[in-house]
Amino acid sequence: MRFIVPFLSFFSILVVHCQELKISGQLKTIDGKGIPYANITLKSAQQTIIAYTTSNIEGYFSFTLNDTTTTAHWLEVNHLGYKKFRTSVINGKMEYLIMLEEQPIDLAEVEVKSPPIRSKNDTLSYDVESFAKSEDRTIGDVLKRMPGIEVEESGQIKYNGKNISNFYIDGDDLLNDRYNIGTRAIPQDMVKDVEVLQNHQPIEVLRDKSYSDDVAINLKIKEDAKLKLTGQIKMGGGIPNLYEAELNSLLFNDKHKMLNVAKANDIGVDLSRELTAFNAENQLQSMNNQRPSEILSSGTVSEPNLPKERYNFNHSALVSANNLTNLKNSFQLKSTINLLYNRNDMNYNSLTNMYVNNDTIRYSEVQNIENKPLMADFSVSLKNNNKKYYFNNMLQVNFSNEKSVSDLQSNSFDFSQQLKTGQYDFSNKISYLHSLKNQHILSFNWYLNYFNKPQTLTINPGINDGALNDSIPFQAVNQITNLPTWFSNLSLSYRIPKGRIKQHYLVGLVSEWQHLTSNLELRQANGDWTPYGNSLDNDLYWKRHRININPSFEYEKGPWESLLSFPLSIQSINYEDVGFKFRENFSKWLFNPAWNLSYNLNSEDYLAVNYSYNNQIGNISDLYRGAILTNYRSLQSNNASLQERNLHNIGLRYNYQRNLQMFFMNASINYSKVRSNTILSHIVSNNLFQTVLLPFSNKSHDLSIAAGISKYLFDIDVNIGANASWNNTRYNQFLNNQLLPFNNLTFSFSPYFETRLLNFLFLKYAGRGNWTTSKMIGATAGIDFPDRQIQFFDQSLDLTFRPFENAFFKLSGRQLLTTQKNAENVKYLFTDLNFRYKIDKWKTDIELDASNLTDIRSYELYTLSSNQFGYSQYDLRGRMLLLRLSFRI
Known part of the structure; x- marks a missing residue:
């Protein structure tokens, strides 16, 4: 019982924290037009990123927060072609109308980066470059550090505690559920995004017509990586009387x-x-x-x-x-x-x-x-x-x-x-x-x-x-x-x-x-x-x-x-x-x-x-x-x-x-x-x-x-x-x-x-x-x-x-x-x-x-x-x- 009581207490605390409040708003130009695809960041007083989102086609955005979160926040808005905007979050104010001022840019200095995580409907996309380290070699190395994704010692992949049902490479199930060989062979720099497909239904005829709570993973291959055959040769030797050899070849185009x-x-x-x-x-x-x-x-x-x-x-x-x-x-x-x-x-x-x-x-x-x-x-x-x-x-x-x-x-x-x-x-x-x-x-x-x-x-x-x-x-x-x-x-x-x-x-x-x-x-x-x-x-x-x-x-x-x-x-x-x-x-x-x-x-x-x-x-x-x-x-x-x-x-x-x-x-x-x-x-x-x-x-x-x-x-x-x-x-x-x-x-x-x-x-x-x-x-x-x-x-x-x-x-x-x-x-x-x-x-x-x-x-x-x-x-x-x-x- 000495383990059950603190465990249930921990669980109850988590449930209490699930009570939420919502901060929302709209971005507009001076002449009243909505500004889509802007990056909006919610920061603490110590400049720690608490939440991140983008505005929709009409300029609207929203954050959903725990009600126990401190209100000493800053809102920062960044958008290519507009001046950076920063304002404090006022205690009790839940809606904000933000006017952005246009700013000419020098295209030579522009560096476009994807946000680390993007969400659309039931698909969650992880930007691989945002999580990869220079010492990583395969996509399996990167998967291990993506939040919400677990890779067990056996190689089995879970998302938020649930085993994945399918593993796709650019939408195709190449490996028949034997994805260990893929996560250990595919170089991480070939992959643009790792997509998590929630409520996944693999059969098109049944999509949106049949209940499913499965979770799948799809590797989005970079366009330039699809153009040619690639692979790796590995040779090793050592003591006492050790040897290792590997040859692999990879090709992931649409055909x-x-x-x-x-x-x-x-x-x-x-x-x-x-x-x-x-x-x-x-x-x-x-x-x-x-x-x-x-x-x-x-x-x-x-x-x-x-x-x-x-x-x-x-x-x-x-x-x-x-x-x-x-x-x-x-x-x-x-x-x-x-x-x-x-x-x-x-x-x-x-x-x-x-x-x-x-x-x-x-x-x-x-x-x-x-x-x-x-x-x-x-x-x-x-x-x-x-x-x-x-x-x-x-x-x-x-x-x-x-x-x-x-x-x-x-x-x-x-x-x-x-x-x-x-x-x-x-x-x-x-x-x-x-x-x-x-x-x-x-x-x-x-x-x-x-x-x-x-x-x-x-x-x-x-x-x-x-x-x-x-x-x-x-x-x-x-x-x-x-x-x-x-x-x-x-x-x-x-x-x-x-x-x-x-x-x-x-x-x-x-x-x-x-x-x-x-x-x-x-x-x-x-x-x-x-x-x-x-x-x-x-x-x-x-x-x-x-x-x-x-x-x-x-x-x-x-x-x-x-x-x-x-x-x-x-x-x-x-x-x-x-x-x-x-x-x-x-x-x-x-x-x-x-x-x-x-x-x-x-x-x-x-x-x-x-x-x-x-x-x-x-x-x-x-x-x-x-x-x-x-x-x-x-x-x-x-x-x-x-x-x-x-x-x-x-x-x-x-x-x-x-x-x-x-x-x-x-x-x-x-x-x-x-x-x-x-x-x-x-x-x-x-x-x-x-x-x-x-x-x-x-x-x-x-x-x-x-x-x-x-x-x-x-x-x-x-x-x-x-x-x-x-x-x-x-x-x-x-x-x-x-x-x-x-x-x-x-x-x-x-x-x-x-x-x-x-x-x-x-x-x-x-x-x-x-x-x-x-x-x-x-x-x-x-x-x-x-x-x-x-x-x-x-x-x-x-x-x-x-x-x-x-x-x-x-x-x-x-x-x-x-x-x-x-x-x-x-x-x-x-x-x-x-x-x-x-x-x-x-x-x-x-x-x-x-x-x-x-x-x-x-x-x-x-x-x-x-x-x-x-x-x-x-x-x-x-x-x-x-x-x-x-x-x-």
């Missing part, structure tokens, strides 16, 4: 766009992250397609909370070709080819304490892992997006193969294991929307997907013979799983976008076919392979068909907008496994209503509330009866009927922004309640973790509160902000035949700022603090689980020094601190040094990169979850020195 990249390195950079599709999971869920995840794993290894470059021992290569051509009659052809090879090694050891029945079970693990993933991805699409109709057909083919080999020591038992994983993924999506003569819209969508991810886990010598082989020693264990899946989603809809209430009626058919097979075999001492004796193998067939009827209604009047949908479906499920002699056929009606309501407080602020009820039926992973060895110490099976989950979710979001003042704020609260007819039961022993899904009523609750604030002080060049969140989760665990209710609390706070101390000295700070507490609710007989709390602090400081033109020194420090009760603090300080010199005449950069100067070779991490407390240790790369040359072509 053809391309972004082609080839990279290779062994400096720890994970190239697979450049192919991350940030909204892929949401897009699949919108089509009711939940792809099966990996069933088998090589162990319990988790990634540390460090940049991957610190611990990734790699040899990686990536080729990515993204090409788009605008054809005749508004057709657009787009293709993407991605090839990735990414061998990486990790040395890891861990200790896990699990508290059960007044006892503590300890798992220790030492693992040396070598992964060799190989991935090939291809997609091609043909699209036509105009006001009359929308057509898009996209074909995607993905193939990947990964081999993971590791040597392990678990609870002092040595063995080796090998995990092979393949992936075969084919999909085709066709969409067609047509605007009829009565302006109603008819649409057709069909998504077809085949997906399979076969896996084989081999462990040598045999382990856990007491549980797997009646205490008889054996040589090896082999687990094979295969789950091919066909999925189809076919729908037809009719939309009536006229009237006070806009109507949309959809009818769809969703079908799913799966076949799960698994084989668990043991190689006995005499070399013979025998099946696992305590369970049969799985041979489970699954079919699901669902007919959907979804009427939805949109209402818009003044500041109010609402979307109400009533999806009703009948679902038919058939599954069968002859070996276990069970077969089931049943049908069930599902009703999943959803409601979104927003109120626009003014042209920039809104308050939104949403509610949804989701009645979900489980999948094939709930049903298999045969035991599967999912990793060397986990044996899983099921003994329950199909899972049914009822999810209630309600959320409230407040969005506050002052675009021209470069001030952004958001706050949200979300509550969800889940009720299920099954629960996972865990049977824990010293060497094996057995999991069974049981028919037992279960429920969980989750409450989260979040807020963020960002402000850019342009006159002193400071970007400052903070994000905070609080989360409370209550859920149950069934452990060693006892029901244990747990409560997890997490609070995080992340401040940041960036400023220029002098013309040649720049400072950037980012911090993050996490407080995590896990405790058992109430008293349970025979259980004495201690409350646990971990505090984690991560803060970084970058100091950039420019001693002379085109030379940059950057010193970076990152401190990590973990604290807990009855244990020593764990703290680290990583330091890096970078020197770069630009030779403009040759379009060349010479760069020296020294990382991990203190040569830290290992990293310790503590984790906390319900009744588990974990300790992990990772090998790090140590000190590295790299010399890099970059050439612009």
Whole structure:
């Protein structure tokens, strides 16, 4: 509660500050004509810029301010061809008539500059030159310092706390949501503006006819940058045995766009992250397609909370070709080819304490892992997006193969294991929307997907013979799983976008076919392979068909907008496994209503509330009866009927922004309640973790509160902000035949700022603090689980020094601190040094990169979850020195 009270107080203060007053006026010439496009600045008595705007075509202007703002202001007006005007703001006076006097100008002395931020309707434009620094290279560097825009460490972009839905380059979606590769390759000096598109609707036929609260980003390319092909060549080498190479080519004209990249390195950079599709999971869920995840794993290894470059021992290569051509009659052809090879090694050891029945079970693990993933991805699409109709057909083919080999020591038992994983993924999506003569819209969508991810886990010598082989020693264990899946989603809809209430009626058919097979075999001492004796193998067939009827209604009047949908479906499920002699056929009606309501407080602020009820039926992973060895110490099976989950979710979001003042704020609260007819039961022993899904009523609750604030002080060049969140989760665990209710609390706070101390000295700070507490609710007989709390602090400081033109020194420090009760603090300080010199005449950069100067070779991490407390240790790369040359072509 000591975190909740100040947090809510902070939130209430922000809401109080949202009460506003308005200062407005008109600019006129001496003869009474309105003066458009003048720059009007509102300044404090200390000459700090508080607000900024421009006059409209008739000379009118206005400022919207918090009523707590001091009234000791000055109004300044600047316009080409008129004398500068300055007047004080009189307390209580809200309207001003300002007469400007014409003044001849010397055109040789005129320098035209764009304002840093411009706002028009739902589009907010950032002038890139106003936010770029001389040391910036890519547009990703500039995005990080734009107020209201956040770029997470993964590369995902948010605007005022909300994930962006699309990333465009001059209006074209070249990268298919994999925009990491673009933000890291596109030079910042090619981009004129970064546009934020609010309430974005990507389909022209639906624009202004369908509710949308999505946010997208569009990069406006400079006209002279569209004229020719450009690119970069990068080469680097260093110690110990380091190499890096990159070649990219870029072209962004109206006819053809391309972004082609080839990279290779062994400096720890994970190239697979450049192919991350940030909204892929949401897009699949919108089509009711939940792809099966990996069933088998090589162990319990988790990634540390460090940049991957610190611990990734790699040899990686990536080729990515993204090409788009605008054809005749508004057709657009787009293709993407991605090839990735990414061998990486990790040395890891861990200790896990699990508290059960007044006892503590300890798992220790030492693992040396070598992964060799190989991935090939291809997609091609043909699209036509105009006001009359929308057509898009996209074909995607993905193939990947990964081999993971590791040597392990678990609870002092040595063995080796090998995990092979393949992936075969084919999909085709066709969409067609047509605007009829009565302006109603008819649409057709069909998504077809085949997906399979076969896996084989081999462990040598045999382990856990007491549980797997009646205490008889054996040589090896082999687990094979295969789950091919066909999925189809076919729908037809009719939309009536006229009237006070806009109507949309959809009818769809969703079908799913799966076949799960698994084989668990043991190689006995005499070399013979025998099946696992305590369970049969799985041979489970699954079919699901669902007919959907979804009427939805949109209402818009003044500041109010609402979307109400009533999806009703009948679902038919058939599954069968002859070996276990069970077969089931049943049908069930599902009703999943959803409601979104927003109120626009003014042209920039809104308050939104949403509610949804989701009645979900489980999948094939709930049903298999045969035991599967999912990793060397986990044996899983099921003994329950199909899972049914009822999810209630309600959320409230407040969005506050002052675009021209470069001030952004958001706050949200979300509550969800889940009720299920099954629960996972865990049977824990010293060497094996057995999991069974049981028919037992279960429920969980989750409450989260979040807020963020960002402000850019342009006159002193400071970007400052903070994000905070609080989360409370209550859920149950069934452990060693006892029901244990747990409560997890997490609070995080992340401040940041960036400023220029002098013309040649720049400072950037980012911090993050996490407080995590896990405790058992109430008293349970025979259980004495201690409350646990971990505090984690991560803060970084970058100091950039420019001693002379085109030379940059950057010193970076990152401190990590973990604290807990009855244990020593764990703290680290990583330091890096970078020197770069630009030779403009040759379009060349010479760069020296020294990382991990203190040569830290290992990293310790503590984790906390319900009744588990974990300790992990990772090998790090140590000190590295790299010399890099970059050439612009």
